Amino acid sequence: MLFIDINDARLHYEVDGQEGRPWLILSNSLGTHLEMWAPQMAALRSRFRVLRYDTRGHGMSAVPEGPYSVEQLGRDVVALMDELGIARAHFCGLSMGGMTGMWLGVHAAERIDRLVLCNTSALIGPAEVWNTRIAKVNSEGMDAIVPAVIDRWFTPAYQQRAPQEVAQVRDMLLQTPADGYTANCAAVRDMDQRADIAGIKAPTLVIAGTHDLATPAKDGKAVADSIPGARYVELDAAHLSNWEQAERFTATLVDFLTQGA
Secondary structure (H helix, E strand, O other): OEEEEOOEEEEEEEOOOOOOOOOEEEEOOOOOOHHHHEEEEEEEEOOEEEEEEOOOOOOOOOOOOOOOOOHHHHHHHHHHHHHOOOOOOEEEEEEEHHHHHHHHHHHOHHEEEEEEEEEEOOOOHHHHHHHOOOHHHHHHHHHHOHHHHHHOOOOHHHHOOOOHHHHHHHHHHHHHOOOHHHHHHHHHHHHOOOHHHHHOOOHHHHHOOOOOOOOOHHHHHHHHHHHOOEEEEEEEOOOOOOHHOOOHHHHHHHHHHHOOO
């Protein structure tokens, strides 16, 4: 296990793949950790030097006092790259990780080669919904919200055919520190990148899920339409499309990242 102290937090991270290959940074969704990318790792580690990390407040990373901001999450990635000597990298983030990716595409453009934004949105509201969720977790713990989150993240059909995989994701949610979860909820609540993302210059792929209740496909399409030249792909999945449509998700990601290589 690898840890690094950056900004005001100790982050847990892992590096896979051979040295000398292009760097690819993977960023997890709200309520998960770096093992969220397990379905993709066999394919990715054979082609890239892959950096996964637990976003602050998640997994084995520290839980500094919140609330956090998307800018803070983005600056964590830049600091992590600096400490590891990574000048430029591809970046792929899902949900909150995608929001971090948008910030990087705008504010750290010189560090990003290709950008992949998955099951995400430039604005997720209203604020009252997030405030209610924060209050519920503060008073009742993560157990109180996990069943509803799972139903938003996976279609009923996937929950029936892949109960072991769903259980793995459920465990990630249950293991997420409540304080870390709510601090990151505030980052998502307070984010509005709709005007900024038009300035993204990196080649960008946006992946959405047809049945996504957390970040509907129309939100992903709006992100793609706002970024010059962005490619849009919609999968037959809910929120965690990298699990529900793992094979197609991985093939789409690898194809985009290796174009012209």
